[in-house]
Amino acid sequence: MKRFLGLLKREWQLQYKWIFVACVFSIIVTVGIPYLVNKYIDASIDQNNVTFIMATILSIFTFLIVSVQFVKNLNRELRHADIWLHSTAPFYELIGAKLIFSLFSNLILVLLTTVVMVVAVSIEGKMTIVQDIKFMFVVNYLSTSMLVSALSLTLLLNTCYLYLKKWLGRFAMIVVMLLLFLISYGTHKITNYGLYSDFFLNGPKTNGWINRFMDPIIQVFHSDFFIEDLYLREDILSWLVTLIIMIFSIKWCEKVVKE
Template sequence: MKTWKGLWKKEWQMMRGWLSATTVIAILLIIVSSSALSFLVEGKLVVSFMLGISLMMMTLIVVCVPVSLLLNSLWIEWNRPDVWLHSPQTIYQLFGCKTVFASVIGFVSMIVPGVTLALYASIFDASITEVGVAKFIGMMYTFISSVFLGAVGLMLIGLFLAVVYRVIKSYVRRGAFFIWLIVLFILMWLFQTALESKLYQKIVHLGQFSTYTDSRNISVGNFYFAQSTMALYAGQIFVVVGFLAFLFVSSAWLFEKKVRL
């Protein structure tokens, strides 16, 4: 526990300046952009329109928060072998702390658009009255969970691709970026091939255990959120968790090999 507490404290001290600056810039960007677009489209400041634009921008920003935070944290320590070689913690602990820290910060930032959407819908969209408190909370849970899972997936994909690039660059000084692009296209082709395979389709449709029977839409200005009828499978969860775990483990393993070159 002391190990994780120390790593967490180090991560917070190292990244709090970046977090503060990013928060201020994001707020200013959202306010200025939503106001400008409202004037351009509506000819005046329209609260619902501005709120819709703000929600869209907040959603896009918070999806990028974990991957941006993680890669910035790694960027600071990429070329510091003392951090990786002489630390009493393993590479998996060091990577794990950075990943968990970025995920938690990302989740906290996702509460903002979630709460904003909930407040607007409860006051103006009459969603609580129509669907009930329990189902409305379920909708907010679906919204935040979807955004969070997307952000975590993007973060781990970004981590893997960044590490692959660093490994390639350690071997090839010139043209590393073009080789990385070739590797990226190959990985995308393999990924697409796997998604279209019959084995994948069989695995992801194993163990159906929950179905949402109600569909519900919330519209806030230009922001549109829909909860559609869907089935959830144990196979889907297994594949997603396995894929994300593979990205993390392979990233840490590759980076450790790169550091020890």
């Protein structure tokens, strides 16, 4: 445990600057731009509404920013693979520290944007602290869920790229993009099979509590937000598939680095 905490501390020392920059960027996008638009372009625009929309968009796409940073940081260190090969920590801890730190980074950025959203809502209408906390929790839950799936797929594709790069050079990127397309297409086809629908798109739903937590905040701006058809069986399947891809990707990445 002490060794793993040391790896997390090292990640912080390597990446705290980009987190700071990302936080400043988030504040500029969610607060600064709506203020400037309202003050210098069109005073009739509801500044709080625009702030809420900008913060919502940023919250949705934060997981993509974190995934890109994860790959960038990983590849930078893999250029000096001898450091990893001579490390006393097992490979899964080295990768795991980066994955956990990515989740931590995502949590900080999404918390920042949800605080901005809650402040914008509070100016427009009275919300209880419990409603604010519920809203912040569900936004972080959704963002974290997307990030975990994105990180597993990102690690798989990046490992595939590193492996193919030895043989194909720059053309490896084209192959990886084709692989991503095939994965997306295959997932779409599988989830539209009747057998899949009959088994996984039945039973208890998990979207009810999400809608209840978000609806009071959304309605302040006279908008609607409703997530349909989230099923417990499909959620469990998604988490299992993500875990399998993650384990496979870590093992494959270790093999590629050691070759």
